[in-house]
Amino acid sequence: MEGTEELLKQLKQWSNVAEQRIREIPAEQLYVSIGVLFLTFILFLLIRLLKRTKSNTIVLTGLSGSGKTILFYQLRDGSSHQGTVTSMEPNAGSFVLHSESEKKGKINPVCVIDVPGHSRLRPKLDDYLPQAAGLVFVVDALDFLPNCRAAAEYLYDILTKASVVKKKIPMLILCNKTDKVTAHTKDFIRKQLEKEIDKLRTSRTAISDADIANEYTLGVTGEAFAFSQCYNKVVVAESSGLTGEISQVEQFIREIVRP
Amino acid sequence: MLEQLLIFTRGGLILWTCKELGNALRGSPIDTLIRSCLLEERSGQTSYNYDAPGTSYCLKWIFNNDLGLIFVAVYQRILNLLYVDDLLLSMKEKFSEVYDPKRMSYDELDASFKQLREAAEARAEKLKMLNQVAKPMGISNRRLGQMGIARSNGGEKKMANGKDGDEKDSDSLKGNGSSSHVGMIEKSSTVVKSKENGSSEKGAFDVSKLKLKSKGGKKNDTAAVINKVVSKTEPKKITKKNRVWDDKPKEVVVELDYSKEKGEEKVEANVDENGVPNLRKSMMDKDENVSSDSESEEEEESGNNNTKKKGWFSSMFQSIAGKANLEKSDLEPALKALKDRLMTKNVAEEIAEKLCESVAASLEGKKMASFTRISSIVKTAMEEALVRILTPRRSIDILRDVHAAKEQGKPYVVVFVGVNGVGKSTNLAKVAYWLLQHDVSVMVAACDTFRSGAVEQLRTHARRLQIPIFEKGYEKDPAIVAKEAIQEATRNGSDVVLVDTAGRMQDNEPLMRALSKLIYLNSPDLVLFVGEALVGNDAVDQLSKFDQKLADLSASPSTRLIDGILLTKFDTIDDKVGAALSMVYISGAPVMFVGCGQSYTDLKKLNVKSIVRTLLK
Secondary structure: OHHHHHHHHHHHHHHHHHHHHHHHOOHHHHHHHHHHHHHHHHHHHHHHHHHHOOOOEEEEEEOOOOOHHHHHHHHHHOOOOOOEOOOOOOEEEEEOOHHHOOOOOOOOOEEEEEOOOOHHHOHHHHHHHHHOOEEEEEEEOOOOHHHHHHHHHHHHHHHOOHHHHHHOOOEEEEEEOOOOOOOOOHHHHHHHHHHHHHHHHHHHOOOHHHOOOOOOOOOOOOOOOOHHHOOOOEEEEEOEOOOOEOHHHHHHHHHHHOO | OEEEEEEEEOOOEEEEEOOOOOOOOOOOHHHHHHHHHHOOOOOOOOOEEEEEOOEEEEEEEEEEOOOOEEEEEEEEHHHOOOOHHHHHHHHHHHHHHHOOOOOOOOOOHHHHHHHHHHHHHHHHHHHHHHHHHHHHHHHHHHHHHHHHHHHHHHOOOOHHHHHHHHHHHHHHHHHHOOHHHHHHHHOOOOOOOHHHHHHHHOOHHHHHHHHHHOOOOOOHHHHHHHHHHHHHHOOOOOOOOOOOOOOOOHHHHHHOOOOOOOOHHHOOOOEOOOOOEOOOOOHHHOOOOOOOOOOOHHHHHHHHOOOOHHHHHHHHHHHHHOOOOOOHHHHHHHHHHHHHHHHHOOOOHHHHHHHHHHHHHHHOOOOOOOOOOHHHHHHHHHHHHHHHHHOOOOOOOHHHHHHHHHHOOOOEEEEEEOOOOOOHHHHHHHHHHHHHHOOOOEEEEEOOOOOOOHHHHHHHHHHHHOOOEEOOOOOOOHHHHHHHHHHHHHHHOOOEEEEEOOOOOOOOHHHHHHHHHHHHHHOOOEEEEEEEOOOOOHHHHHHHHHHHHHHHOOOOOOOOOOOEEEEEOOOOOOOOOHHHHHHHHHHOOOEEEEEOOOOOOOEEOOOHHHHHHHHHO
């Protein structure tokens, strides 16, 4: 009891001394110091926020054979070289887009990752999604209808992943190989994909709490699914990897990486 | 003549193709090679055959794991060229000198390719000459050489002993037709590639030959040969443990025991009249919480205790300093340990062997980073390979398929096949229960017209689940019964028809023929092979024979093979989950369901990550 009383006395003494010291400091200095501390704190917060949105990684994904690797090399070098085969590993590179390489001044390099589309290598996508600032889902516009279901399932899986929904990663659905005559238009592809995803929604959410594979549900119940109902921004565009017609892709990338 | 020679990166970009052999390849052999062979972890094979309408190619390949490059040669299968392996090796060396990650085109290689090919062809011609001269002697000497080598391998590890038999055997090897190895013997400037092991099936002495001749006389050769000889003579016998039943709560037993009730018609259904389930949900729909625990380093330490003290010190030193290039001899002990571990987990011996070869092929020549142990590199590579094999190649969303068939107005037909006593009827009922919970109308077809009580068994299940059953009694042709069942289902609007067949051994020709007829006649949407998780090496035999018989005996041009696997009795194995791996590897079909108990709710999906973790624990 005496010990605690003594401690309390000591504490009181110290607080009195401290008060006196503080009172001694002229008011302006006090305010200035507090103000400086406050400012540095705010600056710190701002920098952290900015750094988080600074990610400049674009992930290319899609079914096997849709043209991701060709697109990667087009973005990087402006030519498709001697052709490609089915990728077994991801292609990653941080570079300035080829079409912008002639511009002067400091240009932010873009990090592009091309993830293999083969179904056995699907788990690799999960390794790269956390760092993605934007997703490009490449669809083969030429051979679309036989693969429509597989493409829709893959797209559905991506759109219902937690990381994509929470971070609202913008997505571009790219209809590739449009240089060929028999390629479908992007509107047709968009409508077909929406229909397929609608069907998937009903079959996957037959029992709502049994939906273990997908972490979120898509769209609004009762209405037909449309890409505009997604939390993240979904845009559709056309391109042709072989001929180099990738202006829409580059536009999308520039919107994300250098706002 | 060579059709084409390609060099491409693992990421998919073609770096160089031979321009003078400008033949366009028919079909897409390279893509098929990647999809059906390299991604299926069969890269330990020596060659791959590709058939396209009009041509049939044979493809051979070589990896450069350090730079991440693949060299593929394509030629007509009927030609049986002998210099291809030799040529691939020399191209690989040449290219590795020139390679630069920034460069995309390598035109100067055309000239060097010509030279190398001519040199390889000349060497092959020379060998052919030599062998034709020595051929009459070769056959008799083969016997001697075989015995001599086997004995010498059993005892010493010296090169000198092997040398006597070498000359004679090199000729006889040619007689074997495995001429690629001969080319390798002559030009043994680098380490023998692991793909040579694939042909070890033909004769264990072949491989030993090469390794003895290769530079350095590594100590691994004999060990490898002994492994193969031993594995051939003594197939591992994994004894079956007694089944240990989990402690189930008593109420469950009481609930489902209706033997005391008199009238059979009073059997209570698990699903009431509206089809709304009033019992537990099938475990297919339950989320599995898999806790991710970090790897324990102790496992690796215990594995390494076997090596001598000196070996431990040098491996520690190597792991810190990092080694220039991984070689076969370095990978051998780690791979052997991994293979043994897999086999103790009930993976079939053949499969474990092939997997290890494939992993070796993908790791050889890679640069080891510092502070990494060889065993951890091998383990990571094996883990990746296992995940890749067990990840399904196509979608296993049955409900989606059912909906698609419903739209077309046809019933979705599933046929359950398998050997005797694996649990087809039980698991058929479980699948029916699960489908009922997802608002799908099911019908059961009793096409097991052989076993006594099979039809009654299904009748009981159907009554419990309140679903229609189509039966025609015993001693009827199952194919006809199935056909009529499907017609009945179309008539009364059932979404799914589950067809139960009789169990049959894979060697029984007439029964397999009957099965093939059933499948051909009814063209089901899904052929589900039911296999039990307790099976050991026989899984490989069962599945390959089933697939083969279905392909051979089918009368139609389009053959239906096994589309999916249903793994049963999963609760009886604790952590010996290797049967899943063997079955998926040998057939390529995904595991669609896992039966883990004997009640209606005991049906799960396969959790790839947990299986891989259990296999490598």
